[in-house]
Amino acid sequence: MPSSLKLITLLLCLFLSAVSSLTTSYYEDTCPHLQSIIFPTVQLAIKNEPRMAASLLRLHFHDCFVQGCDASVLLDDTSTFVGEKTAPPNNNSLRGFEIVDKIKQDLEAHCPKIVSCADILAILARDSVVLSGGPGWEVQLGRKDSFSANKTATNSLPNPFRDVEDLLEKFKNMGLNVTDLVALSGAHTIGKARCSLRAGPANQICLASENAYLDTTPVRFDNEYYLNVLAGKGFLQSDKALLSPPARDIVQAYARDELKFFKDFTNAMVKMGGIETLLGAQGEVRQSCRKINEIQDCKLGDASMCGKSLKN
Incomplete structure (x- = not known):
């Protein structure tokens, strides 16, 4: 292939890559x-x-x-x-x-x-x-x-019954790391889950067919989730699993510093939003x-x- 044609092909590829990548100003x-x-x-x-x-x-x-x-x-x-x-x-x-x-x-x-x-x-x-x-x-x-x-x-999809090693493997398969795992788990600060998914003997406090909040401040997005996990009040097994290394230190950091959690959460959401996009x-x-x-x-x-x- 002539060098001039190679250059045109390279420039075309770079152009197509540029116009097809994600951007905040796309629309x-x-x-x-x-x-x-x-x-x-x-x-x-x-x-x-x-x-x-x-x-x-x-x-x-x-x-x-x-x-x-x-x-x-x-x-x-x-x-x-x-x-x-x-x-x-x-x-x-x-x-x-x-x-x-x-x-x-x-x-x-x-x-x-x-x-x-x-x-x-x-x-x-x-x-x-x-x-x-x-x-x-x-x-x-x-x-x-x-x-x-x-x-x-x-x-x-991450399984709510798994330990931290299994969860981390799922996240690594998506190009995410342990910080992303712990930060994105913080989404449990809002919402509910079925009582049948609850970890441990506390299953008996609600019927399996019912839903229960995952956090003590269930309609506010904050770092209360991590305080609950550290206090042994994680609702799901996957929440309790974050008390194991290497996740525990990050949980403690987010429990101390809500702004750090917010920063890492937003970074992780951007990373997740780029997984295998078409x-x-x-x-x-x-x-x-x-x-x-x-x-x-x-x-x-x-x-x-x-x-x-x-x-x-």
Whole structure:
């Protein structure tokens, strides 16, 4: 290959890499009112039900940890396709899908076919933390939505019954470290879990079918979670596991210094939000977060699109 052609090819690759990477200003020109469209809906949802903040944050976690931050968790099952919603880690704990639907509809009215569902989940996670009294951060944007889901891969989600070694292995597989593990576990400062998941003999204080708060300040995002863990009041086995090395020292640091927790949490959220993202032609911008665009085209009468890209 002539040297001039090699240079052109290299410059083209660098250009494509630059334009397809995540950036905080991705929608600056194409959907400049993005934040003002999303935030009021999240604010109202959390005002009506404070627990919704934890649910929306959880959606982003469960999306990124399976096959990357690609909104695959939002896909509904069809007669020819099985998504991730019915997998055991998701089927009895994920909620808030109707909030995502509402926001997507609003965005399609203002910026049609522009904002991906994967980016919506990342923004919802940040806004939910902020509206619960926690820290904010600049969300990296530009993800595309997947054409498929992977129900089997939900076994990559951290297990609430595991010890710190197993949890750390799950996080390392996603490019995250022990600091990220302990910081992201702090998301348990808001929300609830099923009593059947509770660690130890304290299971008897609530029925298995009921939910209980994970923290003594359950609607405020703060460092109380770490104080509870140090006091032996961790709700889940995965919470109690953080008392083991190498996590314990970090738990103690966050219990002493809320600002340090906030700093590490926001850094970890940005790192997690970059896991195996789809860029450019690797994905699409779904018009409905519940189904890939080909399914919608099929329903509109384009038979050539039926069944395309519907592999598990």
